[in-house]
Amino acid sequence: MNNIKLFLGDIKQTYTKNRFVFINGNDMECILRFFGATKDDLDSIKIVSNSLADDPTLPFRKSKNGRFEINFQEDQVHRLKFQPFILSKEEDFVRYDSGMVRKFRGIGDDLQLNTAFQALLKFKSFMIQDVLVRKRPNLDYSANRYVSTVFNLRTITTPKLLGEPALEGVHSDGVDHTMTVLLDAKNLTQDSAITFVHDIREQNGLRYDECNPDYVLSQVRHTHFLDTLLIIDHERKHSLSPVFLENENHIATRDMLIFFTRKSTLSMHISNTYDSFDKHQELPISFFLQNELEKN
Incomplete structure (x- = not known):
């Protein structure tokens, strides 16, 4: 890739215009090296997903998460303290555990010290x-900082259990920007885990195959390592097809990093009690965004 600065500018222009953008893994690898x-x-x-823990509510999923502050005023990223996690129906997330307080195992140094992971946070910040x-209700758009809650997830399908990357159907993630990145996938059919991007008018909770085709703006599939999708979350909705077994004699797994990024909450927000900007004491990390576009 001869001029990565121009390429990054083109991606951001597409994102700004369409309110979502898909980047293939080969291009993302060049970007992360940059x-x-x-x-x-x-x-x-x-292989970082091999150390995931059982998910608190979904039997077909392994998970960990961690909270990071993207502070543009300081030009830095900081690991934030552990907090429980909530998504509500009012945030366009309709599932049996909507509004439930969930406590995930925290991601460790094996992920947060990884330079590829840090490069993903730098890329998303850009x-x-x-x-x-x-604007979403009850978020503070006056501050020049964001909370980015990162999920490392493995969806598992067995002959007796169907893995659903989005059991909730059509939804948004209650944030400003969502980014999804494929790490690995094994034993999936070609119609597994297809992401459908919907117009904001689509009804929440519909399965991917029940939706109004007039509201489907795009469909993409994370197939290769680092295939990446970004969505402006309060202007587009999305849904996914399940993970289907290609070989019925083996399990199927799909490993992802999901970056939920939003402004901090105001007092009336359902997550306000769990939105501390205190630094993580046991697993502290801070690093500069180091905007290579300005340095080089």
Whole structure:
């Protein structure tokens, strides 16, 4: 890729215009190398999901999460303290555990110290900076900082259990910007885990195959390592097809990183009690965004 700065500018322009953008894994690898990812860390992030824990509510999923502050005033990212997690129906998330307080196992140094992971946070910071979005209720848009809750997820399908990357059907994630990144996938059929991007008018909770085709704006599939989708979350909805077994004699797994990024909450927001900006004491980490576009 001869001029990555121009390429990044084109991606951001597409994101700003369409309110979503899909980047293939080969291009993302070049981008992450530009933002500081090493070859060894690109290799090791592929298997980081092997250490995930049982999900608190979904039997077909392994999970961990962690909270990070993206502070544009300081030009830094900081790991934030553990907090429980809530998504509500009012945030366009309709599922049996909507509004439930969930406590996930925290991601560790094997992920947060990985330069490819840090490069993903730098890339997302570049993509969202100065992008105006439809404002969500009870978020503080006056501050030049964001909370990015990162989920490392493995969806599992067995002969007796169907894995659903989005059991909730059509939804939004209650944030300003959502980014989804494929780490690995094994034993999936070609019609597994297709992401459908919907017009904001689509009804929440519908299955991917029940939706109004006039409201389907795009469909993409994370197939290769680092295939990445970004969505302006309060202006587009999305849904996914399940993970189907290609070989019925083996399990199927799909490993992802999901970055939920939003402004901090105001007092009336359902997550306000769990939205601390205190730094993580046991697993502290801070690093500069190091905007390579300005340095080089």
